[in-house]
Amino acid sequence: SQQGEEDPQALSIQEGENATMNCSYKTSINNLQWYRQNSGRGLVHLILIRSNEREKHSGRLRVTLDTSKKSSSLLITASRAADTASYFCATGSSNTGKLIFGQGTTLQVKP
Amino acid sequence: DTEVTQTPKHLVMGMTNKKSLKCEQHMGHRAMYWYKQKAKKPPELMFVYSYEKLSINESVPSRFSPECPNSSLLNLHLHALQPEDSALYLCASSQGEGPETQYFGPGTRLLVL
Numbered sequence: 001s002q003q004g005e006e007d008p009q010a011l012s013i014q015e016g017e018n019a020t021m022n023c024s025y026k027t028s029i030n031n032l033q034w035y036r037q038n039s040g041r042g043l044v045h046l047i048l049i050r051s052n053e054r055e056k057h058s059g060r061l062r063v064t065l066d067t068s069k070k071s072s073s074l075l076i077t078a079s080r081a082a083d084t085a086s087y088f089c090a091t092g093s094s095n096t097g098k099l100i101f102g103q104g105t106t107l108q109v110k111p
Numbered sequence: 112d113t114e115v116t117q118t119p120k121h122l123v124m125g126m127t128n129k130k131s132l133k134c135e136q137h138m139g140h141r142a143m144y145w146y147k148q149k150a151k152k153p154p155e156l157m158f159v160y161s162y163e164k165l166s167i168n169e170s171v172p173s174r175f176s177p178e179c180p181n182s183s184l185l186n187l188h189l190h191a192l193q194p195e196d197s198a199l200y201l202c203a204s205s206q207g208e209g210p211e212t213q214y215f216g217p218g219t220r221l222l223v224l
Contacts, residue, residue: 106151
């Protein structure tokens with residue numbers, strides 16, 4: 001079963017605005033990862049945050065993790081039309097050794 | 112080389128056909144994965160080869176059969192598929208076992224008629 005739930009399911013913003021996506025999960029994790037998928041293509045890894053970390057940055061991306069609330073957020077600042085894609089969170093557990101993907105958020109950035 | 116390649120990009124097959132999907136990576140990764148993804152859904156794990164040992168998702172039907180000829184190659188053999196098996200099939204690899212960063216190929220778009 002899928003562990004991660006993301007919201008919103010869909011998000012439409014103007015270029016230059018910030019986009020925030022949220023991910024909630026149910027069981028204990030070792031890490032949480034965010035991936036991007038352009039339409040009909042493979043997934044691209046964006047960022048990994050470990051369970052003992054609270055915040056991580058990579059370029060225009062900022063990820064937070066709150067293990068007490070079992071939730072994470074991905075912030076994309078100063079969005080561009082090229083950021084239009086689906087974004088998935090994936091939780092990693094050393095118990096299973098596998099990644100479990102959330103339902104995804106579809107982001108549209110209008111030029 | 113940080114690329115995972117998959118062939119073919121597109122495949123159309125009848126329900127009585129036998130076909131194979133191929134995946135290759137040259138990053139020295141020891142774990143490789145097959146995922147199935149339906150439209151507007153997240154990827155679902157089908158199989159994992161980790162250090163040449165196979166781990167199966169019990170819900171995957173036997174008409175899908177993985178093969179790992181060596182640590183760089185992963186095949187998925189398809190036989191007697193159903194129309195509901197039409198999907199994007201994604202291959203991925205990671206450096207080792209465990210929930211590490213995975214590198215995905217571009218996928219094979221499969222249509223079963």
